[in-house]
Structure formats: C-alpha cells, structure tokens
Amino acid sequence: MRPSHDLPVDDLGVPMVTLSYLIKQVELVSRARLDEIVAAEGLSTSEYTALTVLGRRHGLTTSDLARNSFVRPQSMAELIGSLEQRDLISRAPDAENRRRMIISLTAAGRALLGRLRKPVEAMEEEMTSGLSPAKRAALSAALESCRVALSGARPH
Amino acid sequence: MRPSHDLPVDDLGVPMVTLSYLIKQVELVSRARLDEIVAAEGLSTSEYTALTVLGRRHGLTTSDLARNSFVRPQSMAELIGSLEQRDLISRAPDAENRRRMIISLTAAGRALLGRLRKPVEAMEEEMTSGLSPAKRAALSAALESCRVALSGARPH
DNA sequence: CCGATATCAGTTTAACTGAGATAA
DNA sequence: CTTATCTCAGTTAAACTGATATCG
Numbered sequence: 594m595r596p597s598h599d600l601p602v603d604d605l606g607v608p609m610v611t612l613s614y615l616i617k618q619v620e621l622v623s624r625a626r627l628d629e630i631v632a633a634e635g636l637s638t639s640e641y642t643a644l645t646v647l648g649r650r651h652g653l654t655t656s657d658l659a660r661n662s663f664v665r666p667q668s669m670a671e672l673i674g675s676l677e678q679r680d681l682i683s684r685a686p687d688a689e690n691r692r693r694m695i696i697s698l699t700a701a702g703r704a705l706l707g708r709l710r711k712p713v714e715a716m717e718e719e720m721t722s723g724l725s726p727a728k729r730a731a732l733s734a735a736l737e738s739c740r741v742a743l744s745g746a747r748p749h
Numbered sequence: 750m751r752p753s754h755d756l757p758v759d760d761l762g763v764p765m766v767t768l769s770y771l772i773k774q775v776e777l778v779s780r781a782r783l784d785e786i787v788a789a790e791g792l793s794t795s796e797y798t799a800l801t802v803l804g805r806r807h808g809l810t811t812s813d814l815a816r817n818s819f820v821r822p823q824s825m826a827e828l829i830g831s832l833e834q835r836d837l838i839s840r841a842p843d844a845e846n847r848r849r850m851i852i853s854l855t856a857a858g859r860a861l862l863g864r865l866r867k868p869v870e871a872m873e874e875e876m877t878s879g880l881s882p883a884k885r886a887a888l889s890a891a892l893e894s895c896r897v898a899l900s901g902a903r904p905h
Numbered sequence: 906c907c908g909a910t911a912t913c914a915g916t917t918t919a920a921c922t923g924a925g926a927t928a929a
Numbered sequence: 930c931t932t933a934t935c936t937c938a939g940t941t942a943a944a945c946t947g948a949t950a951t952c953g
Contacts, residue, residue, distance in 0.1 A: 612873050612885075613779045614801065615892040620776040621819045622899040623769045639943090645770065656910055663777045668944055670912070692910050692952040716899075717768050723894040729768075731884070732891040736771040738879040739888075743778040743872075795919090812934060824920055826936070848928040848934050910952080917945065928934080 612739075623720060630712045634705055635679075640672060641709065647682060647698050648706050654693050681705060768895075779876060786868045790861055791835075796828060797865065803838060803854050804862055810849050837861060 624638060631641040643658055659669035673696065676682045681702035687693035698706070721729045780794060787797040799814055815825035829852065832838045837858035843849035854862070877885045 610805070610889075611801070611869065612877065612889060612892075613776075613783060613869075614798065615889060615896070616772060616776050616779060617798070619892050619895045619899075620769075620772050622896055623772060625819060626899060627769060642770065642773070645767070649766070654910070663781060664943090665945065666910070667912080667946090671943080690910090690953070694911075713767065713769075720895045720899045721768065722898050724891055728887070728891055731887060732895075733766075733768060733771060735880055735884055735888040735891075736768075736775050739775045739876045740771070740778055742879050743775075743782065743876045810934075820919090821921070822934070823922090823936080827919080846929065846934090850935075908953095911950085913947105913949080915945100915947085918943085919941105920943090921939100921941065923939085924937085926934100926936085929932090 619720075623716070626716045627713070630716060631709060633712075634709060636705075636709075640676060643669075643672060643676065644681065644698065644702055644706055647696055648703065651697070652687075652695055654687075654695060658696070676702070775876075779872070782872045783869070786872060787865060789868075790865060792861075792865075796832060799825075799828060799832065800837065800854065800858055800862055803852055804859065807853070808843075808851055810843075810851060814852070832858070 627638045627641065631638055636644075639662070642662070646658060646661060647653060655669050655673050656666045658673070659666045662669065673682065673684075677684060679701075680699055682696050683699050684694040684696050687695050721732070724732065783794045783797065787794055792800075795818070798818070802814060802817060803809060811825050811829050812822045814829070815822045818825065829838065829840075833840060835857075836855055838852050839855050840850040840852050843851050877888070880888065
C-alpha cells in the first residue's frame, strides 16, 4: 500500500513532475540563454525584460513595472535609474498626474531592442524546435490561460 | 513603413509577447502562490523544490541539486545544510565514492512533503482550470520538449 | 485624511568568487 | 595529473523594510 504522503505518480507508478516545476525548469534554461544573449549588449535579463515591456505598452511608471515583475517599487526604481543613466529610457511627468513619471524608450533603447530581436528569436526557435507551429501556438495560449487563471490579470 | 527594430507583431499589428516572457510571467505568479503555501510549513520555495527532487530521485548529492537549479554547489550547500539542521534530510557518504555525500529525505521530510501535496495540487488545479485534461497534458509535454531542446543542445 | 507614487537610506538574503582538502 | 566534491571564507547583487514628501 502506498503511504498517503507519497508524491503523485502516474499509471505506472512513476513519480510525476508538477507543472510548476516544469515551468520553473524551462524558465531556468531559457533564462540562462537569455542572460548570455543580452549580456552582449551590457544588459541583465531583468533590464531587457523591462525594456521589452516598455516597447509594448505606453504610459507606464516605475511602479507599474514593479507590479509586473512582482518586486517593490524601490527595487524597480534602481533598475530604471540605471537604464535612464545609460539613456535607454527617459522619464517625464504625467500631464494629468504630476506625481507619476511616465517612462519612454529612447531611440537608443529602441535600437538596442532591435539588435537583440534576432538572437532572442533564434533562441526561442531552438527552444520550440520540437513543436509544430500549432503546438507552439497552443503552448502560448495555455500559458496565457494559466497566468490569467492564477492572477486574474487582464490580457496583454 | 515599420522600422526594422520594432518588436514582433501579429497579423493585426498587435505587439506580441515572447514565449520566454510568458513562461517567466507564469513562473512569477505560480511562484508567489507557492511561496505562501510552503511558508506555512516554514519552507522557502527553493527548499521545497529541493525536497521534491529528493523525493523523486535517489542517490543525489548537493552538487547534483546545484546543477539542477543552475546555482553553484556552495549556494546549494547552504540550503541543504539548513534542511539537514531541521532533520528534513540526512546525508551519508556514498559507499562507492566516499567523497560524495548522498542525500536522503528523513521521515519528517517525507511527512512534510505529504502535508504540502494537497495545497500544491489545488494551486495547480486552479492554474489549469481553463484547460481541458488533454490541453493540460499537451502543456506538460510541450514544456518538456522546450526544456530538452534548449538544455540538450548545449554541452555542460 | 487617504492612497499611490517617488525617493533616500539602511538592511537582509541569496547568490557569487576564491581557496584549500580529499577522493577516484 | 586531472577532475569532482565538499567546505570555509569573504564579497557582491538584488531584493527587502522603513521613513519622508507630494500629488490627487
């Protein structure tokens, strides 16, 4: 008899890996690759991620980015300050709420993202090389479903 | 005309989110939930993860676990030392290689994993509540394919 | 007055690098 | 001789908490 504290097993009794463990493992390997790619442009992966979010959505503040990355505003402020010093982003007070400092990519920031586009796409191509286009699309859709189900957040 | 440094867009010109970004986002939300769940038993998510790996595979050392989590052996040694002090794991020299210290779960460690099984499963159920069983299975398979494609392609 | 944002300051944590001993 | 493991020690990086000011 199997004790109740055993890990979940499949039909053959093989210990199963949880979905969150699999997600973490894929995140670890893709993160390691991304670290190398963006380091060539002097960026950390966290900085790169912030830049891509800023390239996709407009009118964001440091606090918005902090919530997006599950860190405190003070932590994100340090990262943003570094990007600002390097002229990859700029900030300007929101006309409607002068407490908010709206962040924008500079031309240099957009150019940097442009240089990283191909190598990042190549890494993702390699990562999904075992999947048909349909399965890859299903993977993205399933991940988005997981994100929404757990956070209740609005779609991108 | 769209400058070459623009981010990828879909057929409607909507900026697209990369797969690695989606994976990171799902990892962030599931990680936040897992943090809360395992904190009830005085664990960090990293500690919980190490315990689940040890519950699934036998004969592992600190260095093995470090490789699995992409950290240095010294970092994993600190985590393992803490689990050992709490009697959740024990270590014994490998008979065939007395330099290796093989880690095993103690009865207390297995019991702890047992107590966490249901709440963790409940979180994953919630995360995949928008997916059919077939789609959830496909998600796991696709993630495993991604992991192998990226990590199998490189030495070390 | 309250809530959100920004910012300054100090602290903690979890990783890191380096060095040295031992076993196969 | 080389490589892998373990361990001790110090360092760094990136988060954290706390406090303060301002805007709406």
